[in-house]
Amino acid sequence: MAGTPVVVVTGASAGIGRAVARGFGTRGAHVVLLARGAMGLNAAAAEIRRTGGSATAIELDVADAGAVHAAADRVEREIGPIDVWVNDAFTSVFAPFHEIDADEFRRVTEVTYLGCVYGTMTALRWMRTRNRGTIVQVGSALGVRSIPLQSAYCGAKHGVNGFTESLRTELLHEGSNVHVTVVTMPAVNTPQFSWVLSRLPKHPQPVPPIYQPELAARAVLHAADHPRRKHYLVGASTLGTVMGQRFLPALLDRYLARTGYASQQTDQPVSPDRAQNLWEPLDGPGGEDFGAHGEFDDRAHGRSAQLWFALHPAASAAVAGVAALVGASVWGRRVREGVK
Known part of the structure; x- marks a missing residue:
């Protein structure tokens, strides 16, 4: 494995993580895929191998710190030094705050926030000994500006930003050559809207405009190559959200109170007891491979002028x-x- 970059991606079985893993694999990296769903993990690994890359799939829950540490130990022992670690795994609940149970809120926090913390902690344990490596946090515009119906997810993504800023100052204090950066994502066409726990009367959807996961993956790969203190913003809607929160937060409060419920739902009813993946993956043995894309291909954009300028x-x-x-x-x- 000498000379081959080793990249670990959490949440690699579907959505943005799946697209990111495929992107690194196409570049010739050995990609280590971490996620709960066996079906999606194996399919993602097969995709990478078909493009000439190499892959190792490890089934685990990122909310289990011991399992994450053990996976990294195995990678370092059997594959090679970890060069890049991408934290993408998350889960969510779509519901008004008063309809979310305490254990559900805790579960979203453990996966989306603490999963990122554990992944970063694990990566640093190895990278600091070599004084090199890059950690990329897959963030969200909702970690800058919260919206209704996703209080647990928004809180977790805000936590990721705060935690990462603190860590960055510590690395600067050390004069470390380990880098950590955040890629702030817009609404992306991923399978999460088909499996998220939702108590909404209509089918959940990303708030338009919607972007394809490959666009998000390009930003993550660029950030891994060019980590920087300033967050990478993906999509004009993300830039608009950041600027609006900076200069017109009270106006955004009223706007989201008026539009935030309808914009997160299609016009299609959905069963309140539909299958969901908060506690168990839906793409396990006997399940299906959801892939990178969700149900909104006909409405999703594969390009972004804003991102092109941000990367150039x-x-x-x-x-x-x-x-x-x-x-x-x-x-x-x-x-x-x-x-x-």
Whole structure:
């Protein structure tokens, strides 16, 4: 395995994690896939091998710190030093806060927040000894601006941001060459809306605009190559959310109170006792492979001009410079015309 990058991806059986794992595999990395669902894990590993990459699937629950530590020990012993660790695993409950049980709220927090903490803790245990490595947190616009009906998930994603900022300052204090960065995602077309625990009367959906998981994966791979202190923002909607929360938070409160319920549901009724994966995976033995995509392919975008500019800062600066020159020229002409 000498010379082959080793990348660990949590939540790799479906959604963004599945697309991220496939992306690293296409680049020739040995990808270690961590998730609960055996069917999705094995299918993801097979995808990577078909593209010429190598993969190891390890079935575990990221809320179990001991299992995460043991998996990393196995990787270091049998495969090689971990170069990149991507924390993507999560779960959620779609319901008003007063309809969420304490154990459900705790479960979302354990997987989405503590799962990220345990993964980071495990990766650092090895990376700090070598003074190299990169940890990528798959964040969310909902970790910057919360919305109704997802209080547990929003709280967990806010926690990820706060925890990561604290850790980053500690690494800077040490002068460490280990990097940690966050990729802040928009609404993405993943299978979670087919299996999330929901108490909504209609089928849950991502808040439009919706993006494809491959777009999110491109941002994660870029962040792994170019980690930085500033969060990577994916999608114009994420940028708009961040700016709105910074300058108009009270207005966003009222806007989301008015639109946040309807925008997270389709017009299709859904059974309140449908199968869900909060406690057990739906893609286990005898289940199905959900893949990276959800049910919204016909509405999801595979490109984002905002992301392209975010990943190409030199081009962004050039465009901004040209725009400034054009603006100055127009303004100057109008001034001269006014003088005449």
